Amino acid sequence: MKIQVKQTDLSGGLNLVSAAVRSKVLPVLANVLLAVEDDRLRLYATDLEMSVACSIEPAHIEKAGSISVPARTFADLVATLPGGERVSLELDGETQTLLVSCGDSRTKIKGMDANEFPPFPEAVGSPAVRVTAAAFKKAIRQTAFAASKDESRPILAGVLLEASGDTVRAANTGGTPVRDGNNLTLTAADGFRLSRRQVEANVVLPGAKAVVPVRALTIL
The missing domain is CATH 3.10.150.10 (DNA Polymerase III, subunit A, domain 2)
Incomplete structure:
Protein backbone atom coordinates (compact mmCIF):
# COMPACT_ATOMS: atom_id res chain seq x y z
CA MET A 1 0.00 0.00 0.00
CA PHE A 117 -8.90 -8.43 11.47
CA PRO A 118 -12.58 -9.49 11.77
CA PRO A 119 -14.48 -9.29 8.46
CA PHE A 120 -16.99 -6.50 7.98
CA PRO A 121 -20.59 -7.81 8.26
CA GLU A 122 -22.58 -7.28 5.08
CA ALA A 123 -26.29 -6.47 5.10
CA VAL A 124 -28.49 -9.23 3.70
CA GLY A 125 -31.74 -8.54 1.86
CA SER A 126 -33.53 -5.29 1.05
CA PRO A 127 -33.97 -2.35 3.47
CA ALA A 128 -37.08 -2.66 5.66
CA VAL A 129 -37.60 1.09 5.83
CA ARG A 130 -36.23 4.27 4.28
CA VAL A 131 -36.23 7.63 6.04
CA THR A 132 -34.49 10.94 5.39
CA ALA A 133 -31.22 11.41 7.25
CA ALA A 134 -32.31 14.74 8.76
CA ALA A 135 -35.56 13.35 10.16
CA PHE A 136 -33.85 10.23 11.51
CA LYS A 137 -31.08 12.18 13.25
CA LYS A 138 -33.63 14.54 14.82
CA ALA A 139 -35.67 11.58 16.09
CA ILE A 140 -32.54 10.03 17.58
CA ARG A 141 -31.75 13.23 19.48
CA GLN A 142 -35.30 13.32 20.84
CA THR A 143 -35.27 9.73 22.12
CA ALA A 144 -31.72 8.49 22.78
CA PHE A 145 -31.33 10.56 25.96
CA ALA A 146 -33.98 8.39 27.66
CA ALA A 147 -32.09 5.13 27.10
CA SER A 148 -30.26 3.49 29.99
CA LYS A 149 -26.52 4.10 30.38
CA ASP A 150 -26.13 0.62 31.89
CA GLU A 151 -24.93 -1.63 29.04
CA SER A 152 -25.52 -4.72 31.20
CA ARG A 153 -29.21 -4.16 30.38
CA PRO A 154 -28.99 -4.20 26.56
CA ILE A 155 -32.73 -3.86 25.96
CA LEU A 156 -32.93 -0.60 27.93
CA ALA A 157 -29.56 0.58 26.59
CA GLY A 158 -31.00 0.66 23.09
CA VAL A 159 -33.68 2.40 21.06
CA LEU A 160 -36.60 0.38 19.70
CA LEU A 161 -37.23 1.03 16.00
CA GLU A 162 -40.65 -0.06 14.68
CA ALA A 163 -41.87 0.25 11.10
CA SER A 164 -45.62 0.60 10.52
CA GLY A 165 -47.34 0.43 7.15
CA ASP A 166 -50.34 2.25 5.72
CA THR A 167 -53.44 1.21 7.74
CA VAL A 168 -57.01 2.39 8.27
CA ARG A 169 -58.60 2.51 11.72
CA ALA A 170 -61.94 3.64 13.08
CA ALA A 171 -62.27 7.27 14.08
CA ASN A 172 -62.30 7.95 17.81
CA THR A 173 -65.62 9.82 17.71
CA GLY A 174 -67.22 8.28 14.66
CA GLY A 175 -67.31 9.69 11.18
CA THR A 176 -64.59 9.28 8.57
CA PRO A 177 -62.05 6.50 9.32
CA VAL A 178 -58.51 7.65 10.11
CA ARG A 179 -55.68 6.57 7.80
CA ASP A 180 -52.27 6.03 9.42
CA GLY A 181 -49.42 6.51 6.95
CA ASN A 182 -46.05 4.81 6.76
CA ASN A 183 -44.06 5.67 9.86
CA LEU A 184 -40.94 4.75 11.77
CA THR A 185 -41.35 4.94 15.54
CA LEU A 186 -38.36 5.31 17.88
CA THR A 187 -38.83 4.48 21.57
CA ALA A 188 -36.34 4.61 24.43
CA ALA A 189 -36.77 4.04 28.17
CA ASP A 190 -34.51 3.48 31.17
CA GLY A 191 -37.16 2.30 33.66
CA PHE A 192 -37.84 5.81 34.96
CA ARG A 193 -38.58 7.82 31.83
CA LEU A 194 -39.78 7.10 28.31
CA SER A 195 -39.42 9.03 25.07
CA ARG A 196 -41.10 8.24 21.77
CA ARG A 197 -40.86 9.91 18.38
CA GLN A 198 -42.61 9.06 15.12
CA VAL A 199 -41.33 10.13 11.70
CA GLU A 200 -42.67 9.68 8.19
CA ALA A 201 -40.92 6.92 6.28
CA ASN A 202 -41.07 4.74 3.21
CA VAL A 203 -41.86 1.40 4.82
CA VAL A 204 -40.96 -1.63 2.72
CA LEU A 205 -41.53 -4.24 5.43
CA PRO A 206 -44.38 -3.24 7.81
CA GLY A 207 -44.01 -4.70 11.28
CA ALA A 208 -40.22 -4.83 11.17
CA LYS A 209 -38.66 -3.94 14.50
CA ALA A 210 -35.26 -3.99 16.19
CA VAL A 211 -33.52 -2.67 19.29
CA VAL A 212 -30.39 -0.75 18.27
CA PRO A 213 -27.71 0.10 20.87
CA VAL A 214 -27.91 3.81 21.61
CA ARG A 215 -24.15 4.29 21.21
CA ALA A 216 -24.47 3.04 17.62
CA LEU A 217 -27.21 5.57 16.85
CA THR A 218 -25.52 8.56 18.46
CA ILE A 219 -22.55 8.46 16.06
CA LEU A 220 -24.82 9.09 13.07
Whole structure:
Protein backbone atom coordinates (compact mmCIF):
# COMPACT_ATOMS: atom_id res chain seq x y z
CA MET A 1 0.00 0.00 0.00
CA LYS A 2 1.29 3.41 -0.96
CA ILE A 3 -1.11 6.36 -1.10
CA GLN A 4 -1.53 10.04 -0.32
CA VAL A 5 -4.64 11.43 1.38
CA LYS A 6 -5.66 14.81 2.81
CA GLN A 7 -5.07 15.15 6.54
CA THR A 8 -8.55 16.55 7.16
CA ASP A 9 -10.22 13.63 5.35
CA LEU A 10 -8.12 11.03 7.15
CA SER A 11 -8.59 12.61 10.58
CA GLY A 12 -12.36 12.91 10.08
CA GLY A 13 -12.64 9.29 9.01
CA LEU A 14 -10.62 8.07 11.98
CA ASN A 15 -12.77 10.07 14.40
CA LEU A 16 -15.87 8.42 12.94
CA VAL A 17 -14.77 4.77 13.02
CA SER A 18 -13.01 5.10 16.39
CA ALA A 19 -16.44 5.00 18.05
CA ALA A 20 -16.38 1.22 17.52
CA VAL A 21 -12.87 0.67 18.90
CA ARG A 22 -12.57 -1.33 22.12
CA SER A 23 -9.50 -3.14 23.42
CA LYS A 24 -10.82 -5.03 26.45
CA VAL A 25 -11.61 -8.27 24.61
CA LEU A 26 -9.04 -8.87 21.87
CA PRO A 27 -5.91 -6.83 21.06
CA VAL A 28 -6.86 -6.63 17.37
CA LEU A 29 -10.08 -4.82 18.30
CA ALA A 30 -7.98 -1.86 19.44
CA ASN A 31 -6.92 -1.46 15.82
CA VAL A 32 -8.42 0.21 12.78
CA LEU A 33 -8.21 -1.51 9.41
CA LEU A 34 -6.89 0.48 6.45
CA ALA A 35 -7.58 -1.03 3.04
CA VAL A 36 -7.07 0.47 -0.41
CA GLU A 37 -9.64 -0.98 -2.80
CA ASP A 38 -11.73 0.28 -5.71
CA ASP A 39 -9.69 3.50 -5.86
CA ARG A 40 -10.66 4.44 -2.30
CA LEU A 41 -9.19 4.17 1.19
CA ARG A 42 -11.54 2.24 3.44
CA LEU A 43 -11.36 2.60 7.24
CA TYR A 44 -13.03 -0.01 9.41
CA ALA A 45 -13.32 -0.65 13.16
CA THR A 46 -15.39 -3.09 15.19
CA ASP A 47 -15.94 -4.36 18.73
CA LEU A 48 -17.81 -7.42 17.37
CA GLU A 49 -21.12 -5.84 18.43
CA MET A 50 -20.93 -2.62 16.43
CA SER A 51 -18.99 -2.07 13.21
CA VAL A 52 -18.28 1.28 11.57
CA ALA A 53 -16.74 1.81 8.14
CA CYS A 54 -16.13 4.81 5.93
CA SER A 55 -14.45 5.43 2.59
CA ILE A 56 -12.11 8.25 1.64
CA GLU A 57 -11.09 9.29 -1.84
CA PRO A 58 -7.28 9.52 -1.72
CA ALA A 59 -5.41 12.31 -3.47
CA HIS A 60 -3.14 9.73 -5.10
CA ILE A 61 -2.88 5.93 -5.19
CA GLU A 62 0.37 4.28 -6.19
CA LYS A 63 -0.17 0.81 -4.76
CA ALA A 64 -3.09 -1.02 -3.12
CA GLY A 65 -2.83 -2.98 0.12
CA SER A 66 -4.18 -3.28 3.65
CA ILE A 67 -3.06 -3.31 7.28
CA SER A 68 -4.53 -2.79 10.74
CA VAL A 69 -2.82 -0.36 13.11
CA PRO A 70 -3.50 0.78 16.70
CA ALA A 71 -6.44 3.17 16.34
CA ARG A 72 -5.56 5.53 19.20
CA THR A 73 -1.91 5.84 18.19
CA PHE A 74 -2.72 6.43 14.53
CA ALA A 75 -5.57 8.88 15.17
CA ASP A 76 -3.51 10.92 17.66
CA LEU A 77 -0.63 11.11 15.18
CA VAL A 78 -2.81 12.22 12.27
CA ALA A 79 -4.48 14.85 14.48
CA THR A 80 -1.09 16.52 15.09
CA LEU A 81 -0.30 16.85 11.38
CA PRO A 82 -1.02 20.12 9.52
CA GLY A 83 -4.63 20.38 8.34
CA GLY A 84 -5.08 20.42 4.58
CA GLU A 85 -1.67 18.85 3.93
CA ARG A 86 -1.25 15.54 2.14
CA VAL A 87 -0.39 12.55 4.32
CA SER A 88 1.59 9.74 2.73
CA LEU A 89 0.88 6.18 3.91
CA GLU A 90 3.33 3.48 2.85
CA LEU A 91 3.17 -0.15 3.97
CA ASP A 92 6.15 -2.44 4.44
CA GLY A 93 4.47 -5.80 3.94
CA GLU A 94 7.37 -7.84 5.31
CA THR A 95 7.46 -6.11 8.70
CA GLN A 96 3.79 -5.02 8.76
CA THR A 97 4.94 -1.46 9.45
CA LEU A 98 3.13 1.66 8.24
CA LEU A 99 5.25 4.70 7.38
CA VAL A 100 3.28 7.91 7.90
CA SER A 101 4.83 10.98 6.26
CA CYS A 102 3.69 14.60 6.12
CA GLY A 103 6.04 17.49 5.45
CA ASP A 104 9.12 16.97 7.63
CA SER A 105 7.35 14.39 9.82
CA ARG A 106 8.20 10.68 9.45
CA THR A 107 6.65 8.11 11.80
CA LYS A 108 6.59 4.31 11.67
CA ILE A 109 3.69 2.43 13.27
CA LYS A 110 3.85 -1.31 13.87
CA GLY A 111 0.65 -2.96 12.69
CA MET A 112 -0.93 -6.38 12.22
CA ASP A 113 -1.73 -8.43 9.14
CA ALA A 114 -5.11 -7.37 7.73
CA ASN A 115 -6.18 -11.03 7.53
CA GLU A 116 -6.25 -11.15 11.35
CA PHE A 117 -8.90 -8.43 11.47
CA PRO A 118 -12.58 -9.49 11.77
CA PRO A 119 -14.48 -9.29 8.46
CA PHE A 120 -16.99 -6.50 7.98
CA PRO A 121 -20.59 -7.81 8.26
CA GLU A 122 -22.58 -7.28 5.08
CA ALA A 123 -26.29 -6.47 5.10
CA VAL A 124 -28.49 -9.23 3.70
CA GLY A 125 -31.74 -8.54 1.86
CA SER A 126 -33.53 -5.29 1.05
CA PRO A 127 -33.97 -2.35 3.47
CA ALA A 128 -37.08 -2.66 5.66
CA VAL A 129 -37.60 1.09 5.83
CA ARG A 130 -36.23 4.27 4.28
CA VAL A 131 -36.23 7.63 6.04
CA THR A 132 -34.49 10.94 5.39
CA ALA A 133 -31.22 11.41 7.25
CA ALA A 134 -32.31 14.74 8.76
CA ALA A 135 -35.56 13.35 10.16
CA PHE A 136 -33.85 10.23 11.51
CA LYS A 137 -31.08 12.18 13.25
CA LYS A 138 -33.63 14.54 14.82
CA ALA A 139 -35.67 11.58 16.09
CA ILE A 140 -32.54 10.03 17.58
CA ARG A 141 -31.75 13.23 19.48
CA GLN A 142 -35.30 13.32 20.84
CA THR A 143 -35.27 9.73 22.12
CA ALA A 144 -31.72 8.49 22.78
CA PHE A 145 -31.33 10.56 25.96
CA ALA A 146 -33.98 8.39 27.66
CA ALA A 147 -32.09 5.13 27.10
CA SER A 148 -30.26 3.49 29.99
CA LYS A 149 -26.52 4.10 30.38
CA ASP A 150 -26.13 0.62 31.89
CA GLU A 151 -24.93 -1.63 29.04
CA SER A 152 -25.52 -4.72 31.20
CA ARG A 153 -29.21 -4.16 30.38
CA PRO A 154 -28.99 -4.20 26.56
CA ILE A 155 -32.73 -3.86 25.96
CA LEU A 156 -32.93 -0.60 27.93
CA ALA A 157 -29.56 0.58 26.59
CA GLY A 158 -31.00 0.66 23.09
CA VAL A 159 -33.68 2.40 21.06
CA LEU A 160 -36.60 0.38 19.70
CA LEU A 161 -37.23 1.03 16.00
CA GLU A 162 -40.65 -0.06 14.68
CA ALA A 163 -41.87 0.25 11.10
CA SER A 164 -45.62 0.60 10.52
CA GLY A 165 -47.34 0.43 7.15
CA ASP A 166 -50.34 2.25 5.72
CA THR A 167 -53.44 1.21 7.74
CA VAL A 168 -57.01 2.39 8.27
CA ARG A 169 -58.60 2.51 11.72
CA ALA A 170 -61.94 3.64 13.08
CA ALA A 171 -62.27 7.27 14.08
CA ASN A 172 -62.30 7.95 17.81
CA THR A 173 -65.62 9.82 17.71
CA GLY A 174 -67.22 8.28 14.66
CA GLY A 175 -67.31 9.69 11.18
CA THR A 176 -64.59 9.28 8.57
CA PRO A 177 -62.05 6.50 9.32
CA VAL A 178 -58.51 7.65 10.11
CA ARG A 179 -55.68 6.57 7.80
CA ASP A 180 -52.27 6.03 9.42
CA GLY A 181 -49.42 6.51 6.95
CA ASN A 182 -46.05 4.81 6.76
CA ASN A 183 -44.06 5.67 9.86
CA LEU A 184 -40.94 4.75 11.77
CA THR A 185 -41.35 4.94 15.54
CA LEU A 186 -38.36 5.31 17.88
CA THR A 187 -38.83 4.48 21.57
CA ALA A 188 -36.34 4.61 24.43
CA ALA A 189 -36.77 4.04 28.17
CA ASP A 190 -34.51 3.48 31.17
CA GLY A 191 -37.16 2.30 33.66
CA PHE A 192 -37.84 5.81 34.96
CA ARG A 193 -38.58 7.82 31.83
CA LEU A 194 -39.78 7.10 28.31
CA SER A 195 -39.42 9.03 25.07
CA ARG A 196 -41.10 8.24 21.77
CA ARG A 197 -40.86 9.91 18.38
CA GLN A 198 -42.61 9.06 15.12
CA VAL A 199 -41.33 10.13 11.70
CA GLU A 200 -42.67 9.68 8.19
CA ALA A 201 -40.92 6.92 6.28
CA ASN A 202 -41.07 4.74 3.21
CA VAL A 203 -41.86 1.40 4.82
CA VAL A 204 -40.96 -1.63 2.72
CA LEU A 205 -41.53 -4.24 5.43
CA PRO A 206 -44.38 -3.24 7.81
CA GLY A 207 -44.01 -4.70 11.28
CA ALA A 208 -40.22 -4.83 11.17
CA LYS A 209 -38.66 -3.94 14.50
CA ALA A 210 -35.26 -3.99 16.19
CA VAL A 211 -33.52 -2.67 19.29
CA VAL A 212 -30.39 -0.75 18.27
CA PRO A 213 -27.71 0.10 20.87
CA VAL A 214 -27.91 3.81 21.61
CA ARG A 215 -24.15 4.29 21.21
CA ALA A 216 -24.47 3.04 17.62
CA LEU A 217 -27.21 5.57 16.85
CA THR A 218 -25.52 8.56 18.46
CA ILE A 219 -22.55 8.46 16.06
CA LEU A 220 -24.82 9.09 13.07
